[in-house]
Amino acid sequence: MTSLLLFGASEGGLFDFDATLPLMAAQVVLLTYILNALFFKPVGKVVEDREDYVLTSRTEAKKKLAEVEKLESDLKNQLKGARQAAQKVITEAEDDSDKLYKEALALANSEANASREKVRREIDSQRESALNQLKLDAEKLGDLIVQRLLAAK
Template sequence: MMIYLSLLLANEPEGGLFDFNATLPLMAIQFLLLMVLLNASFYKPITKVLDDREDYIRNSLTTASENLVKANQLTTKYEQELAEARQLAQTIISQSKKEAQAIVSNNIQNAQKDAEKMVREASQQLNLQKEKALKTLEDQVDILSEQIKNKLLAGQSL
């Protein structure tokens, strides 16, 4: 059987599907050289660009998340300040309303006192004028009575 195999191998033509001669190691060396050249000229720059891009994206995301946290903190702070300012404004408004009401009430009371004082003074003036008018009227009545009496007495003596 061994002889038969050796005869078959000897009869097989060269250049078949798998020739194990010196071209196989040469092809392997060429393949390895092509891999080294492609790695140095193509894969490493592309890998570097991809790594740089990934670093840029990671840094951008980190910066964006930090900025978002800061923005949220500022928003919270400003909302608290706004709430405090609104509360202070409401306090000032209510205090101003109370002060204005007190001033208006005080002015009304002063005006009422002034009006009462003026009414009293006017009443006193009217009473004084009434008394003067009555006294003048009494004086005139006395004078007229005296004249009438004198005329009547003078008319009787004629």
């Protein structure tokens, strides 16, 4: 037994090397394997799985966020287009109705004018015929008066 005998001891001492050394080394190697199987591998798996999970969830979330942003901008564009289209439709409809109104108004005016003209012409012709009749009647009466006067004489 190689014993470094210090402190004047015949046996033992602080630097007493013996079979404790290789046995302890073997024990620590064994402990390394046991801890590797019981501690380092399982805990490492759990921790790394979680790290992977967090990483993938994060990238997925980022992807989804980008998708959502894209969709949002798409929808905004669509909304803008729809609004413009609606505005256009409204203006067109307004123009159309305006035109129709004007046309109808013009038609009604012209019709009214035409019927007024017709009525006036009718009135005129009737008046003329009435005047002519009156003239004839007056001439007849005048003739009659002249004849009576002449007859009375």
